Amino acid sequence: MAGRRQVANDPDRKDRIVAAALEVIVDHGVHKTTHRLIAERADVPLGSLTYYFDGLAAILEAAFRRLSSTMSVHYRKVLSAATNRAEACEAVAELICGTGYATPREMTALFEMYAYGNHDDAVRALGRDWLLVSRESLAVHFSEATCRALDALIEGWPMHRDFEGAPLDRELVLATVRAVVDRLEGEG
Template sequence: MGGSRRGTPNDPTRQSKILDATLHVVATDGVNGTTHRKIAARAGVALGSLSYYFDGIDDILCHAFAWFAENMSRVYRQTLSEARTADDAEAAVVELICGPDYASRRDMTLIFEMYAYANHNPNVARHTRTWVERSRESLQLHFSPQTCRALDALIEGWPMHRAFERTPLDRDLVATTVHAVVTAVGRADPDGNDRPRAPITPITTFT
């Protein structure tokens, strides 16, 4: 991690508070409206604390988005790892699309901001690509690689439409569509080999 840290921080949770505060400010005011002063006020820390951990606003935003993506990936992975049957796996995908625990309205706001910022920041773009890869690895616990790509597009795209339309999704329609994709593309790899359970790899580590 970048930053001008010297010595040992007095509050080991301060860094997480700053990142959480950054995400709150981004969700409220957007990336363009995010400032050091707003972040420090939200986190309840001295303004100088930010330069203690991070090298400027771009560095703060990069680590905040990486932290956000990692937390989203954790929910994604847990939801899929709890599935025990083929039907459970499809139901897990439906839950990721329609349920309250993944891609909430606030999450979607942050995703929009992250994607836009990633177009101009290579580090954020790298974290975003890693997030996509982690999502597909989690889906590969149950589905073939090609099916994973199609399902991940549904999991990403449908909540985006919901965010703009501001209407609940039709869970029955979502379930029917997920089943149709799985049936059409298939569950197994084309060569019929068993798929190993996909490993989960960290996006970043905060100290």
């Protein structure tokens, strides 16, 4: 038909596929994630997955990229609100103990990402890039050595919380953060 403008029937389809993939990963694990489960969760035809992505590995990479991006935004927001070292230590404790970062579903997705990254170079690189972004956020307040140590605490302590199934002792976490900062940055 002359003059008819072509408009995509579903302009958000690719985005829904990526979001659905991350949900399927969390609910079933990478090892049980299939094209069919993703298509069902996204409410799209199965063939649309291969229209937008070269295969399941590309979908998984996109899902993990979304996870790291979403979490990095929150990470940066919490740290950028701090205006001095004491507030920066409190911000680190909030990332470790708070409910806004590393939710239970995010922790499950992270475990899946780390395990899958052991066998997929693109996702492994994505994890490495995420470390650098996290350290850049910390670098606004701390030296490189301190950033590395604090980032390990931010990554590791929520894993312990998840495995133990109990909240962390915020005072212990904050005391540990302050001790690391004082030792590596110097008192005051």
